[in-house]
Amino acid sequence: MGLKLNIYRVAGLILFCLVFSFEGKCQAHYSSQVSFGVKSGADLSRMFFNPSVKQNLKPGFELGAMFRYVEETHFGIIAELNFVQRGWSENFEGAPFTYNRTIDYIQIPLLAHIYFGRRGKFFVNIGPEIGFRLDDVTHANFDVNEASSLPDFPKYHRISQYSEPVKQKVDYGICAGLGGEFSINTRNSLSLETRFYYGLANLFSSKRGATFSGSNSMVLEFTLGYWFRIK
Numbered sequence: 001m002g003l004k005l006n007i008y009r010v011a012g013l014i015l016f017c018l019v020f021s022f023e024g025k026c027q028a029h030y031s032s033q034v035s036f037g038v039k040s041g042a043d044l045s046r047m048f049f050n051p052s053v054k055q056n057l058k059p060g061f062e063l064g065a066m067f068r069y070v071e072e073t074h075f076g077i078i079a080e081l082n083f084v085q086r087g088w089s090e091n092f093e094g095a096p097f098t099y100n101r102t103i104d105y106i107q108i109p110l111l112a113h114i115y116f117g118r119r120g121k122f123f124v125n126i127g128p129e130i131g132f133r134l135d136d137v138t139h140a141n142f143d144v145n146e147a148s149s150l151p152d153f154p155k156y157h158r159i160s161q162y163s164e165p166v167k168q169k170v171d172y173g174i175c176a177g178l179g180g181e182f183s184i185n186t187r188n189s190l191s192l193e194t195r196f197y198y199g200l201a202n203l204f205s206s207k208r209g210a211t212f213s214g215s216n217s218m219v220l221e222f223t224l225g226y227w228f229r230i231k
Contacts, residue, residue, distance in 0.1 A: 033070040035229045036227070043062055044057040044220045047217060049215055051158065053090065054158075058102075060087070062083060063082065064081055064107075066078060067079045075115075078113045079109070081106070081107075082106070085102055088100065092157060095152060098141045099139070100140075101137070102138075104135040104136075105133055110129075111175070122178075123181060127174075133166065133171065136166045161204070167205045172199070173197055175198075176196055178194055188227065190224065193225065203216070
């Protein structure tokens with residue numbers, strides 16, 4: 001009986017806090033804010049291959065434009081239009097070979113923007129992303145078509161991905177980021193963000209009998225942004 005009474009008390013307290021919080025928000029007045037910005041940075045990418053391929057993180061570059069709409073305290077939305085470089089770099093475990101594949105995209109994320117603070121803000125961005133492939137470039141210090149016949153080539157290193165064409169022209173997935181924003185004045189601010197992206201589309205064909213059943217992008221991004229508030 002005592003336990004049930006305590007549960008009812010806790011539930012009542014939570015309900016009271018929710019009602020009080022909602023009433024406070026209803027009484028508050030929020031003025032919407034509209035901002036535009038630009039961003040630039042670097043990323044580290046690799047692929048989730050199934051079966052696996054030995055890899056290192058591949059560095060890339062990104063550049064973009066941003067739009068942000070904030071309707072109320074602590075919440076807004078962000079849309080971006082970015083150019084990004086992704087792909088993978090292979091690990092030959094000390095053998096004198098290099099191979100990396102760079103895939104360029106026009107990328108469009110649409111993100112929920114949750115922030116805390118005023119002059120200095122901590123924020124979380126999360127949401128879906130879609131990318132449209134522009135180019136696919138391979139760099140290697142050996143003939144990828146003759147890899148199996150090279151005398152010093154690692155015996156157990158997978159080579160089937162070298163001849164695999166990129167089937168997927170559109171990549172899509174989920175991204176989430178953490179960062180901070182620091183006001184320069186009432187209309188200008190700088191932001192730093194670390195973001196992780198996981199692609200849900202397979203880069204290569206994954207049909208029955210295909211070489212890879214999974215070939216998904218994984219990217220860690222580091223960017224510096226500049227925001228200008230117009231409203």
